[in-house]
Amino acid sequence: MRYDVAVIGLGAMGSAALAESARRGARAIGLEQFARGHDLGSSSGKSRMIRKAYFEDPAYVPLLLRAYEQWRELERATGTSLLRITGLLMVGQATAEVITGACRAAREHHLALESLSAPQIRARYPMLKVLDDEVGVYEPDGGVLDPEKAVEIYLEQAANAGAHLRFETGMANWQYDGETFIVQLRDGTEVRSGALILSLGPWLQDELAKLGIAIRIQRNVQAWFTPSANDYLAGRFPPFLLDRTGLPAPLYGFPDFGDGVKAAFHSHGELSAPDAVVREIDCARDIEPIVRAMDQWMPGAANTFRAAKPCPYSLTPDGHFVVDRHPEHPRLVLCGGFSGHGFKFAPVIGEIATDLALEGQTSPDIEFLSVRRFSKPAER
Ligand SMILES: Cc1cc2nc3c(=O)[nH]c(=O)nc-3n(C[C@H](O)[C@H](O)[C@H](O)COP(=O)(O)OP(=O)(O)OC[C@H]3O[C@@H](n4cnc5c(N)ncnc54)[C@H](O)[C@@H]3O)c2cc1C
Structure with missing residues (x-):
């Protein structure tokens, strides 16, 4: 055939x-x-972020608007739930790409995006340790896919x-x-x-x-933790991306949807061939840096380590698909x-x-x- x-x-x-x-x-x-x-x-x-105010390039926004529609169509057609709108918080210095890029995409495409000062973030999410020179953007349409x-x-x-x-x-x-x-x-x-x-x-x-296109395969580790308090339960706390000076890479994470708080560094890990990605977890190398970053940003969230899994990124030279x-x-x-x-x-x-x-x-x-x-x- x-x-x-x-x-x-x-x-x-x-x-x-x-x-x-x-x-x-x-x-x-x-x-x-x-x-x-x-x-x-x-x-x-278990979780993937979705957002519209795309700091990576506003050229993605029309594709994102279509994708949001399609995720909902797929849910309707199959009677399943795949996309949970939770809102999404991105924090960094005012000059960080996650902030300036998200604002640019929101401006160009008239997207809902709220700018927050450090005191405003602290007032809304008292569990977070925001630095005085950091600001935030909150995207109400941000969410999580399964x-x-x-x-x-x-x-x-x-x-x-x-x-x-x-x-x-x-x-x-x-x-x-x-x-x-x-x-x-x-x-x-x-x-x-x-x-x-x-x-x-x-x-x-x-x-x-x-x-002639060289893509690099990078081992990225996702980790799950049981928090010490209910502050990080879904509904109280949004998915986040933190671009903070001094961290090995931007830290992102998800609230506890029932299987713990998930956190990981965005684009941080060794390069290898696709078949040679190391699957074993080494606590000192893979987990402790994530715990240290979480402790200074969301105390108590990384109370007990539950699980971790490496997952490969396919990085193009310019970061676009x-x-x-x-x-x-x-x-x-x-x-x-x-x-x-x-x-x-x-x-x-x-x-x-x-x-x-x-x-x-x-x-x-x-x-x-x-x-x-x-x-x-x-x-x-
Ligand atoms: C840790 C991590 C966190 C991420 N977080 C987010 C996020 O929050 N939001 C977001 O939008 N994206 C996120 N991403 C990125 C996103 O998950 C990936 O871009 C996406 O899943 C890639 O899908 P894919 O189908 O290209 O690759 P894959 O899922 O790898 O699928 C490729 C498939 O091809 C098969 N295959 C390969 N070679 C052959 C062959 N010769 N014959 C037959 N089959 C073959 C493989 O076995 C594999 O099943 C994240 C990625 C990682 C790793």
Whole structure:
């Protein structure tokens, strides 16, 4: 059988693209190298932040507005709860990128964003230790997604719409014969398809390297703690991002939704090959720095260590994603380099990847995510 589209890699992006392709009536197959529900890629860890006032670049905002709609549509269609609006607090010096960038995105796109002084943050969240030279922005539309559940729901949606799903089926290589992509599998068999979406997460490294794009795979550790008091329960305390001088990296975290307070450094950890990410946790190296940072910001939150899990980031040179058609193969879509902030976009990336694979074009402006930006002189 020749498929219309083969999606390789069924993490957040691939599962969303597969569900969307099948929903549009395409004969679609999804291949995943690991078991269903595995936690070895970038899409696990119980919680992912979503926000609109995007400090990384206001160009993401139209994609975010679409993603918010799509998360709600998916919940309605499946009767599930995936997105919890909690509000979100970002704190740093007035010149920190998280503050200036969020304000810029909010200004340009007329988004709700509240500026807070240090005393105002302390009054609202007395449990937090805010420094005198810090300020905050509070985004009421900020929230939290459930990543494992979302991926599973997309896989179910894909199967219900007729897609074929195969797990523990790794792609070894692919070729194009002028009409058809021939996906060679590690078990020696092959799959044929008119279009190909490569959503390989960290394992897209080699494919992007062939195009001159070097992505770095970084081991990031997420940790969970039982707090000493109820101050950090969901409802009393929002997800946060703290960009504080002296910390190894910005610290972010989530309130206790029932399984402890979660915290981690954003983009902090050793680099490795995708298959060589160290899975064991070393308390002195992985947990103690997080506890020290939490103690100076949210005393009592890191009272008892519960669990930790490493999760790889795929860092592009500019921190922005790669979502584009392959320069030599218009029906081959590359989807990767999500640089530690891609999950919230999964539905819209799934939609765009499907547009590109099946229609050869998409309407959102994704020039800033193109392959060719890396060969152009920087504009800003
Ligand atoms: C600790 C951590 C915290 C994060 N926090 C946030 C956050 O708060 N908000 C946010 O928006 N984003 C966040 N992110 C980023 C976000 O989770 C990722 O950008 C997103 O999950 C990437 O999804 P993906 O589908 O590209 O990759 P993955 O989930 O890694 O999926 C890729 C899949 O491809 C499969 N694969 C690879 N090679 C092959 C092959 N040859 N054959 C078959 N299958 C293959 C892999 O097994 C894997 O299942 C965070 C990431 C991490 C690690």
